[in-house]
Each structure stands twice: as C-alpha cells, then as structure tokens.
Amino acid sequence: MNKSILFLLSILIVAVLALAGCGNDAKNDAKNNANGEASDKALVYATSKDINDMNPHLYAGSIPAQGMVFESLVENTKDGIKPSLAESWDISEDGKTYTFHLRQGVVFHDGAPFDAEAAKLNIDAVQANASKHAWIKLSTKIVSVDVVDTYTIKLALSEPYYPTLLELAMTRPYAFLSPRDFKNGGTKDGVIGYHGTGPYQLAEHQAEQYATFTSNEHYWNGAPKIKRITAKVLPAGETTFLALQKGEVNFIFTDDRGADSIDVASMTQLTDSGDYRLVRSEPMNTKMLAANSGSANSPIRERAVREAIWYSVDRETIGRDIFGGTEKPADALFSPNVNYADIELPKRAYDPEKAATMLTDAGWIAGKDGEVRTKNGVKLNLKLYYDANSPSQKTQAEFIQSTVGEIGVGLALVGEASASIASRRASGDYDLLFNQTWGLAYDPLSTIAAFTSEAAYLHTTEGMANAQDLYAKIDAVTVSADETARRSLYGEILKSVHDEAVFIPLTHGNVTVVAPRDLQGIAFKQTQYELPFEQMYFE
C-alpha cells in the first residue's frame, strides 16, 4: 500500500514539473533590447487590462491597441480635421450629403483591398447595431451609404449635422475592419479576425498575458520605424515599477480612466536613474466632481451647497501635492484650449470663509465646534463616490472631506469599482462622484451631449433651474450650421452649468508617458486614449 502511494506521489510530482516546463517560449523583447541595434529595439508597454475583444465596432477593446490597428476616414488633429483613409471630401450645400474620395491602393492587413465596397460594408455593420451607438449622434442621422465608384462613397444624413467629421474621426465605432473578418455578414455578433489598415497589425495575443503588434510594412503612410510593440498585462503597479527598473517593460502611459500605473515618486526615481524620460501632453481633459442636482432629498440639489463645496475645494494644493505638480488646477469644466471653451467665466477660487457664509445665508445653521450644519432638522451630510482602483482619487476624496468638514459639511467617502460608479451615475444614486470629461477630440461635443443622456449626466443636470432651456440649446447646437450661432450657443451652455455649479472642476488631466531615454518622436493625439506609436523611433 505504501509503495503505491509513493508511486502516485512521484507521478504527481513528475507531472507537475513537466507542466512547469511547458512554459511559453515567447521571449521578452525588452530584455533583448540591451544588445540590439536601435532599429530592432522594441517597445514593451505595461497595461493593467488585456487588449480584450478588439472589434472596432464595439467598445470592449483597449483603445490604444485599437488605435494602432484600425483607422477612420478622417483624423482629428490640432489643426482640425485631416485626411486619413479618405483623401478628400465634399459636403453638399444643404449639409446632408458627404462624399468621400477614398485613398487608393490601401489594403487591409489580410490583403483585402480597402475600397468603397469595404467602407460601405463597415458603416452598414455599425448602423446595424445602432442601439449600442446611441451616444454618437451621427449613428441616428445616417440614412444610407452609397458606393459611387470604386473609391468614392456618399453618406446621406437625415438632417445637417455639423459634428459629422468629428464623430467619423473617433477611434470607434466608425473604423474599418477587413470584410473577410465579418461574422454573418456583420460585426454585431463578433468578428473572426482583427485586420485593419493601421500602422501595426496584431501578431499574437495570449489573453491576460500579452499581445504583440508588428509593423505594417505596407502602411500607406510609410512603414513605422519601431517594428514590434508588445502590450504586457501587469495588474499591479509595484510589478510595473520593478519590471521597468529591470527593463522587461520599457514604456508606460496614462490609461483610459486617466490613471497612471505608478505614482509620481516612482516616475521621478525612474527618470533619475537616467534610463527613462518623462513626457507630458498638454491638458487633455478635466477631472471633476459631478453633483447630483436632480436628487430628490439630498442637500446637493441646492445650488448654494454645490457652490459652497466648489469654494471649499483647494485645487492648487491638489495639483501641487497630490499630483506632484503634474496636473494644473481647473477653474471650469473645460480648459480654454478646448474648442468653443475659450470664454470668460467667473472664477471660484479656494475661499472657505465665503463658502461658510453662503451656507449660512442659504439657511444651513452651523453646529457647535465643527459639527455638521443643519437646516429644518436635516443634516448637511453627503456621499462622495470614488474609483477604488485609483489611489489619487482616494487621496483627493480624503483631502476634500477634510476641507469641506471645516465649513460644516459631513462628507462620507465610498470607494467602488468603476463599473459600479458608472451605474450610480446612470441611476442617480449618488450625491457627488468623481468623473472626467471625454477629452480634447470629444469635447465639448460629447461631454455636452452626455448632459442629456440618462446613462451619463442627466441626473447631474436635471435639477438645474433652467434645465429644459439647457437641453433645448444642446439639441440646437449640433444641428446649427452657422459657426457664430454655434459659438454663442456653446457659450450659453457652458455658462449655465458653470453658474449652477453642477460640475465641480478639480484638475486638468494629461497623458503622461514614461519612455526609454533614447526614444524619440513621442507625440500625442487629440485624445487621451491613443498614442501615435508610428511616429516614434530609437536614436
């Protein structure tokens, strides 16, 4: 009996060792970099999330990865809309027909030609799943896509819609996938491959481990210099830091939630070592607290309470001490470099005394020694929800809790997963929560469109005194064809949410890149979600 047990045990151990030996042979690119020539150096970036389902017509995939592989008809740049897969376009007099002249000779990564037929199939595939794209208003305006000739398509809209080109420029959903990858003639039930026209193609994907992208040597805009980019999944920031020190990973950037995987002190340590350098973009978005003005019972529905909180948030200190000076304090919902946002708005600088006076004037009676204020027996208690995965949000929440506490506002902090915060925003079950605007390429259009969306900021805006008026202006601004009228409508919209203090701005977020010292050509796009990897090269 004993012998058989020993035998079983030894078989088990041998099996275990054999399994252990079956590790993947994938070599770590960054590790080989040390001896390699500049031209065969690779980028290995750390990401906390897998690239996931890359289907460009849906939203589960990693945006930076989708941005490398897929392209749109046009591109949103600092200097406005520029050609991408469409070389030029004409807009009809009535603003309802867009004719795109496609770039010739472009092929998908699988060799299929990109032509009018492929473009039509893609746009039709997006439209076939319209309910998923309700946020992008263009999806509700497209009537038909027609093939004019091999390289010309015509987009017919139900009414003139000025953001058409802006929305076509977004990473998704109007990006182009080889029709050979379609399933059941479309993309809503999934796709069988991820062949785009972009500078990189997906070469290998080990779910939850890594994804490797290789350069597209037939890229229409010239093959990228960096031939290999690997996205390595590292869930813990500590690991990322150690892997960067060892060189197993050599690149990180701010993720789509606006969070950096390592803190400011670690970044400084890396740059001090001489192996890395830090590059920051200009302000990309605004991080803010959304206040639930539509709440039925909470004190937050009072404008005076919202304004008092705004006055009692010390944004200078948040930017300087919590973000180590890397983020600048924000005075309004949008930074002045955002389209249409360069307008004069009254500043509400840190002023706890003014905040206290406002509360007293609004009938909130101060208690004894730091007790919470009351009004008609109701205590001034509020809840602030933050993303439990973001260390900086937690620190900011604690800091805000202490400063508003001084003026007699009781702020309870609740950390939750980002999905759960999104559900709260949709259901209106919150007083205050951390959020950020959509970013340069989308602002102010998408963030403002989200004011009226139940899934986004409807609860934030619906308690405003002039909410219906605001919604009417938002409807008008997207169909307005006249630039001057549009500018004045945007001005009025921004002024009214500013006056009502429903979005309490904190700081302007940017994209931070930690890259090897000899990596050149680091630039940014008009969106915080993507990087132009194809422009980078090693010296």
Next chain:
Amino acid sequence: MLHYIGNRLLIAVPLLVAVSFVAFLLSSLSPSDPAEVVLHAQGVPGITEGLIAETRAALGMDRPLLMRYGDWLLSAVRFDFGDSYITGKPVWSLLGPAFLHTLTLTLVSAAVIMALSVVLGVVCALHEGKPTDRAVRGLAFLLTAMPPYWLAALLVWFFSVKLDLLPTNGMDDGYRSFILPVAVLAIGYAGIYFRNIRSAMLGNLNEDYVLYGRASGLPERKITLRILRNSLQVAVSVFGMAVPIILGSTVVVENLFAWPGLGTLSVKSILSRDFPIIQAYVLVLAVAFVAFNTLSDIVNAALNPKLRRER
C-alpha cells in the same frame, strides 16, 4: 475500501448542488440590473432603455430564475458556463487556461510546502527545545508574519532587479518563472504547516512503541523512520488542505507576478461584474475543495486501516 470511497463521493454530490445554486443566485442578488451591468462591462458609452430591454432578452434574463438555473446547471456539467459578458468568449476558454496556470502553481507550491514542512518538522522535533529548533521556529515565525505582498516585492527587487537572476513577472520563462511565486507561497504556508508535522512527531515520540523499540535495542535510525511514517499522515492531510486553500488564495501572488491564473481572473471579473465567470469560478473552486478533501481522506484511509472501519 471501495465502500468508503463510494460513501465519500456520495456526500460530495448534494454539497456541490447547493454550492452551485448559491453561485447562480449571485447574479440575481446584485442590486443593479444584470442587463445594464453587461452593457457597462462591454464599455458601451450610451445606454438607453431600449438597449437594456434588448440585452435582457438576448441574455434570456426575462425567464424565471429556476428555469435559468436548471439550464445553467445542465450546461455547466458539460463545462459550458455560457459566454463572458465582457469578451463574449466562452467562459471555459478563459477559466480553463487560468485554472491550469493556477493549478500548476499550486501543485508545485504544495509539493515544496510539503517537502519543506516535513524536513523542518522532523528536524525540529528531533532537536526539540535545542537552538536549531528555536532558530527554525523563530525564522518561520518572522517569515510567516511578513505580508506576502511585501515579501514578494522584496524578493523581486533583490533577485530580479538587483541580481538580475530571475524574471520579475509572467510565466513565459520556464521553470525560472516559478521560483519567486512558489517561494512566496511556500514561505507563507510552510511556516504554518511544519508545526503540524513537528507536533505530530513529538506526539509519536512519547508513544509506547517508541519506548518498546528503544528497550529492545532497535537502532535509533529505524525508530525515527517508524515515527516519520506514522507522522506522514499529517503530511498527507496538510497536502490535501493546502492545495484547495492555495488554489483559492493565490490572488495576491498572481496579481504581483502578473500570473494569468484564477486569482487575477476572478478579481477582474468581480470588479467588472462578469457574472458568468464568477459563477463558474465559485463552482470550480468548490469542486476543487471537495475533490482534494475527498482525495486526502482516501489517501489517509489507505495509510491508516483504522479510518476505513469508521463510518
């Protein structure tokens, strides 16, 4: 013996059915609408009432709970746990590899834990109260008290970054990938389990058969072997206990070493409320617990005939 095995297996069945029901209920207990959770999980930026209703119907959530449970259980028996909300891939295609990765890590660690526990336990028992015993126990106490998170960071910093000997993370470097995560797991658990072996040995030292052996002039080496054999039962139980416990608690180590296993997958699924994966995870873990407990009972029964006669 067969009778005993049969009994043990029969007890396991109702237990697993109960666990599966609770696991299935999880999604219905969530405060938010599952259809909405799915859409958030898929990252859809704008969610409308119509879309929610459409999704609810597509997921079959408009049907009664018990019917859904029945269908789910029948498919689950065939390893079909449905599709992940987020990736849309079959759950088993995600959970299967993750389970294998964690199982490999767990079995290697459990083997190391058992070897370390037996060696240390025996050495300490034979030198009871002497400096060796004290030193080993003191060191074990210190190492066990260290949070695994911190211990792992220290080990990685020293062996990977400073000495450049081992990879900092991942599992694509063959056996070298295993050394650090296994070390962290083994240090944590061996420090606890070697005490069981030690006290089992000490208990045996005072048994009559040892006294009798010594009185009959048996060489000390043979007596030690006898004691060891009798103490091994504890080692088997330790192994049986350790495997499922580690299987369910590798999350910290997996997270730090970016090990694509069950721990990472489950935490990610819980945070994003990917219920099909969570349900399958709970079920798989429950099966593993029951299986390893049953297995260790059976091995113990094989080692000790007395146990077999008990009911």
